[in-house]
């Protein structure tokens with residue numbers, strides 16, 4: 001084992017930073033150091049600031065879509081901060097669910113709309129959405145049926161089974 005270590009300047013603010021990596025042997029560590037010396041590194045503070053900026057830009061970009069989806073959903077209950085956060089989470093969930101809903105045949109779209117309304121009306125506590133936020137990533141039919149533990153998943157799977165039973169097949 002050998003440690004590669006370089007000292008360089010943050011590409012954004014110029015602060016001196018140290019980058020280290022544990023390598024298998026000295027030759028690997030030397031290789032890593034010469035590679036690392038050619039990279040543009042940023043300090044933790046600048047990296048975090050960049051992430052926050054990206055998040056804000058993303059939020060601004062998707063805000064109109066989120067607002068459009070949220071306009072038809074019931075008001076959430078909770079503190080002002082919780083509501084603002086939960087509205088974003090819930091909007092993203094419904095945007096993802098609606099993509100799945102679009103794959104339903106026309107004659108089955110009403111069933112999807114009923115499910116959607118039920119889901120919205122049953123969960124008007126902001127904390128429901130916040131507490132489950134990590135379970136809502138990558139919502140897809142496969143993910144929803146794969147034992148993911150969120151209430152959206154449970155209700156979707158229950159709906160889908162009932163719905164599949166009425167039409168005899170899944171699509």
Ligand SMILES: [Zn+2]
Pocket residue numbers: 010011012013014015042043044045046047
């Ligand atoms: Zn910096």
